[in-house]
Amino acid sequence: MTRAKVWFLGAGPGAADLLTVRAARALAEADVVVWGKALMTDEMVAEHARADAELVPWPPATIADIHAVYDRARDEDLVVARLLWGDPAIYATTRDEVREARARELDFEIVPGVSAFCAAAAALEIELTRAPKTSQSLIITAPSAPEPLRDFARHGATIAIFMAGRRGEDLQTELLAGGYAPQTQCAIAHRVTRDGEVVITCRLDELSTTLVSPDLDSHTLVLVGAALADDFGRT
Ligand SMILES: C[S@@+](CC[C@H](N)C(=O)[O-])C[C@H]1O[C@@H](n2cnc3c(N)ncnc32)[C@H](O)[C@@H]1O
Structure with a gap:
């Protein structure tokens, strides 16, 4: 059975302790963590991610690099945590990211966050x-x-x-x-x-x-x- 999955996690407004418990658990499980550097801090990722998780900050990663991570999730059976600022329902490109996951027939789940x-x-x-x-x-x-x-x-x-x-x-x-x-x-x-x-x-x-x-x-x-x-x- 495949464990490949992308978690689209509401990362909240910035404080490391304003993730939901569900988001923190998913982040702690992930093999690869992708996050936007504009508002999310390295400290937030360090506090919740596995010590051996592969970290993909964006930038310098590009959107194409992020989608290549989704390819690898499918091909290498990886769990990916994609952090989205605040709540994924509000100006968060969630629709585009979900389309990418569906195109790869990847299992995915959206976890709400504090907007x-x-x-x-x-x-x-x-x-x-x-x-x-x-x-x-x-x-x-x-x-x-x-x-x-x-x-x-x-x-x-x-x-x-x-x-x-x-x-x-x-x-x-x-x-x-x-x-x-x-x-x-x-x-x-x-x-x-x-x-x-x-x-x-x-x-x-x-x-x-x-x-x-x-x-x-x-x-x-x-x-x-x-x-x-x-x-x-x-x-
Ligand atoms: C691309 S939108 C993402 C919104 C996010 N999905 C949410 O629910 O908060 C980015 C905008 O959210 C607002 N924003 C996000 N985090 C913020 C914060 N910690 N303080 C104030 N505004 C913030 C700002 O207006 C910023 O330009």
């Missing part, structure tokens, strides 16, 4: 869907989404904007155009749960000047809307 927006909400001590007297909806999007951000703002929902980079000016313009008031609360989260964590709150009309902080690099998450209101939890 960055959940980690940011915890750092802010807020609940994202129980804003008092207002919308209880949460929209997850990114500046590259084909739908204009202003259309989402028209719903009055709280919005989590992934991969916000330093695009504060664009975001501010779009959200104001959609009808959010200038004083709407925003939060900028960067490297949440990791060394160098930055969580900054500001008004929407301050977003363009706040999202340029030198403490932030391209991997920022912006939360905006009623769930961040000052009086949250005091009703």
Whole structure:
């Protein structure tokens, strides 16, 4: 019987102890561990992976190298752990990776993880869907989404904007155009749960000047809307 398998593991927002128990167990079982260097640390892998596991950090590995690992898993009967940032359901290329596993008729399993927006909400001590007297909806999007951000703002929902980079000016313009008031609360989260964590709150009309902080690099998450209101939890 073959043991060849690819585990697509939600790696959480960065802290080594924010993997699920299931993900940590799968990682500890893997012959080969593949992970993205942008947000996952070598320490996280070292803490959970087998001492003799083959480590494939990406970069320097390329996507083609990763797919060659899947070929080897099939041909050499290997267990591969492919770590995906946060939760595999959110901007994580999971669909593409699953297609690659299916094309090789490899057994695979997806393990959920703690998404960055959940980690940011915890750092802010807020609940994202129980804003008092207002919308209880949460929209997850990114500046590259084909739908204009202003259309989402028209719903009055709280919005989590992934991969916000330093695009504060664009975001501010779009959200104001959609009808959010200038004083709407925003939060900028960067490297949440990791060394160098930055969580900054500001008004929407301050977003363009706040999202340029030198403490932030391209991997920022912006939360905006009623769930961040000052009086949250005091009703
Ligand atoms: C390609 S997406 C991956 C999202 C991931 N699947 C998740 O569920 O969090 C990368 C974006 O996630 C956000 N992100 C991931 N980890 C983060 C963290 N620790 N702190 C703040 N934002 C983070 C940033 O917006 C970053 O640009």
